[in-house]
Amino acid sequence: MPKETKLKPASGATLLIAIAAVAVDTETTGPDATKARVVQIGAIGIAHGKVVRETQLDLLIDPSEAIPSEASLVHGITDADVDGAGSFPDAWAQFQEFVGDRILVGHSIGFDLAVLERECRRARLPWKKPRALCVRLLATIANPNLADYSLETIAGWLRLGIEGRHSALGDAIAAGDIFATLIPELRKRNIRTLGEAEVACLALSDALEAGHRAGWAEPVSRPQAPAFQPVDPYAYRHRVGSLMSSPPVVVKSTEPTRQVIDLMVKRKISSVLVSECGTPDQAIEAYGIVTERDLLRRISSDAERAFDMPVGTLQRDR
Structure with a gap:
């Protein structure tokens, strides 16, 4: 199967x-x-x-x-x-x-x-x-x-x-x-x-x-009310660099969107850098970025083709 x-x-x-x-x-x-x-x-x-x-x-x-x-x-x-x-x-x-x-x-x-x-x-x-x-x-x-x-x-x-x-x-x-x-x-x-x-x-x-x-089960789940939680001070005690993967994850702009989604799931990350060569050793101007939100918006607007399109078509320049 x-x-x-x-x-x-x-x-x-x-x-x-x-x-x-x-x-x-x-x-x-x-x-x-x-x-x-x-x-x-x-x-x-x-x-x-x-x-x-x-x-x-x-x-x-x-x-x-x-x-x-x-x-x-x-x-x-x-x-x-x-x-x-x-x-x-x-x-x-x-x-x-x-x-x-x-x-x-x-x-x-x-x-x-x-x-x-x-x-x-x-x-x-x-x-x-x-x-x-x-x-x-x-x-x-x-x-x-x-x-x-x-x-x-x-x-x-x-x-x-x-x-x-x-x-x-x-x-x-x-x-x-x-x-x-x-x-x-x-x-x-x-x-x-x-x-x-x-x-x-x-x-x-x-x-x-x-x-x-009729004795049926409820067909959908009811949302759970979020419990009150104190603010986690972690974010205020660490530098941004300590929260990022190193070296950064870079993919080629020609990579199919489906493979990039699989990579993000596997690495448990919410964004990737995109460049023509797909390596992390170029000048900053060579990179764009694709986030989970970019992927979801493309899937919502063009589901028929989104997964097979090159990820470079989604990137935002930085």
Whole structure:
């Protein structure tokens, strides 16, 4: 399985187009989140605002009980299909490894989170609610005038096709495509970052309450109020030079932006110097500088090409 570029864990300030995410869906033995058992998990990666179809997960799970015929009519999975399939703990381990610390994305993901938590509790596996976004809620924000917010209706509005409807992987791919296509629609409503998206979703109180009544988990995380902290005097007791890397990190102006982002993440730095030769031994006039903010602005304004553009096109002269 190809590995994706490793990025820093997302914060509330991370642009939606820059988050590393996984679109997920589950198929179950029924629609009641308080009773349903998971029979299939589908997941697919999202990076740089696009679904990465080369990295996907499709797992059948033996629920250790008969699958009702009415559920099989929906997703097509029968007792014979899961005969010999792995148990939930086996699938959960694979899913956790696949997801890592990425954000989860799904349609009505509160249902999926609820059934996954219940399965973990049943198997006595540790559970920590992952950070997540619901494309159903995001679509409600982006277009409050849709007749309904089913997967089909949202996909139709965005002119997206759905293949493999009611299979876990098919619905996960559809949710991922919807999320990627919603990013510019949300930007029109001044929702650009993960934190802004979470706050906007949490304002949809009617939709959240309906999910609570159905036994679903809350689909997004609530921002934590920052605790009061005294001012750290460190900055006032040290010279600027002691806080900088030495020698300075310099890259060639022809270096692709994607590689520069990887370097900054690896070195845990927020800016790089840029020059034609990429060495730190030139006169100061030979250098420009590229910061995290420069990168985020370029990604926001030109996501289609930003990662492959030479970093020299972003630099500010010094």
